Amino acid sequence: MVRGDFRLLADIDVQSKSRVAVIGPSGGGKSTLLNTVAGFLQPASGRIEIAGEDVTQAAPAARNLTMVFQDNNLFPHLTLAQNTGLGIAPNLRLNAAQKDRVSAVLARVGLEGKEASLPPDLSGGQQSRAALARALLRGRPLLLLDEPFAALGPALRLEMLDLVAEICAEEAITLLMITHAPEDALRICPQTLLVADGTVEGPQDTGALLADPPESLRSYLGAR
Numbered sequence: 001m002v003r004g005d006f007r008l009l010a011d012i013d014v015q016s017k018s019r020v021a022v023i024g025p026s027g028g029g030k031s032t033l034l035n036t037v038a039g040f041l042q043p044a045s046g047r048i049e050i051a052g053e054d055v056t057q058a059a060p061a062a063r064n065l066t067m068v069f070q071d072n073n074l075f076p077h078l079t080l081a082q083n084t085g086l087g088i089a090p091n092l093r094l095n096a097a098q099k100d101r102v103s104a105v106l107a108r109v110g111l112e113g114k115e116a117s118l119p120p121d122l123s124g125g126q127q128s129r130a131a132l133a134r135a136l137l138r139g140r141p142l143l144l145l146d147e148p149f150a151a152l153g154p155a156l157r158l159e160m161l162d163l164v165a166e167i168c169a170e171e172a173i174t175l176l177m178i179t180h181a182p183e184d185a186l187r188i189c190p191q192t193l194l195v196a197d198g199t200v201e202g203p204q205d206t207g208a209l210l211a212d213p214p215e216s217l218r219s220y221l222g223a224r
């Protein structure tokens, strides 16, 4: 993957249904990696397979995944039901069954009865839940999270992390999650990809990696 002068080399294999953190120094290429998997960036060479299917040339919407960004991407003028419904009906014409699915997924993330609310009237945590609901409604087996909970306070962040882990287990979803917080990785991701010095390494055991971090991670973590 190439972005300006930046090059990232990745030769990785993530097991289906695993939960994998993506960590490493700022500017190391974590977002570049996820954006390339999602199809927003094209690799300079090589290929990307999802569930055995070569998706290297596929448009982002045609890839069997969903991605949640840090800003949550909620439209302020649309209700929660509409924002969530965009996950399955981009024209917002939902039939009765689809509306029921929207309500069910909102309830699953703790937003029962909030269908008519507008995002500006919700707390940060509720907005994160709504973004997660929209992603889940798409029913894709691969979930990419680019620091979606970074703006939340510690307690709320942990709550969201646990919700993500629970839902991934329930729905057999594979998770790739960028985080700057090692404790987040330890909490819900048994494995970790280390993105540093222009390469992606792993997946490796999160506990072992953080207990004895390599030099590239050591200064970033503030370890001695």
Ligand SMILES: Nc1ncnc2c1ncn2[C@@H]1O[C@H](COP(=O)(O)OP(=O)(O)OP(=O)(O)O)[C@@H](O)[C@H]1O
Pocket: 003, 004, 005, 006, 024, 025, 026, 027, 028, 029, 030, 031, 032, 033, 195
């Ligand atoms: N649009 C762009 N054009 C050119 N170079 C870019 C662009 N976006 C990012 N880069 C470069 O690519 C490199 C990797 O950026 P990336 O955002 O993937 O890192 P990151 O690990 O996600 O960083 P952070 O933790 O700070 O979000 C950086 O060195 C950055 O300068």
